[in-house]
Amino acid sequence: MNQSTEKVQNLERGERIVAERKRLKLSQPAFADAGGVKKGSQILYEKGNAPTADYLERIAAVGADVLFILTGRHEAAATTTINPVDPERLGRAIELIERGIVEGHRNPSPKAKAEMIIAAYELLDETSEAATERILRLVVG
Structure with missing residues (x-):
């Protein structure tokens, strides 16, 4: 994969967005709505297109683990409980x-x-x- 393609798509990140959506038990349209985007954008994010800062901020507000989406590492449960994002x-x-x-x-x-x-x-x-x-x-x- 060349550098310009890496900027546009990251399949692992897309898979992590799907995992977070499913963990929160939300459909694509519901998660798109929570993120302030249309279903088509949600589908593109789940295919690996880079999500916007606004989208990440909005899905964090409904409980998505943005650190996991971006890095593949989960926040420690104690940290989330003591210091919510x-x-x-x-x-x-x-x-x-x-x-x-x-x-x-x-x-x-x-x-x-x-x-x-x-x-x-x-x-x-x-x-x-x-x-x-x-x-x-x-x-x-």
Whole structure:
């Protein structure tokens, strides 16, 4: 698989989206609705097309394990129970990382991107311009 195809499709990620949808006992139309997309987009995501940050944020709000979708690793149950994911903060983290990737002309692997999103999420425990700038400097390089 060449690099340009990797950007567009990741079959394992698509399989993990299907697994999360089934774990939550949702149909494709119901999961698409939860993610704020049409069924056709849901089908494409399940085939491996890259989901948007907004979609990931919305499905996290209904209980999808976004870390698992992006990396293949499940969040520890204790972590999820003690520190539930804040969908708004996760969305800000994803947007910052995507902005930094574009501005820095970077092409990180899905695992590296997920690690950046996790780090950004942790840094965004407070809303501050300084945290935003620090995250962008880390990503852009």
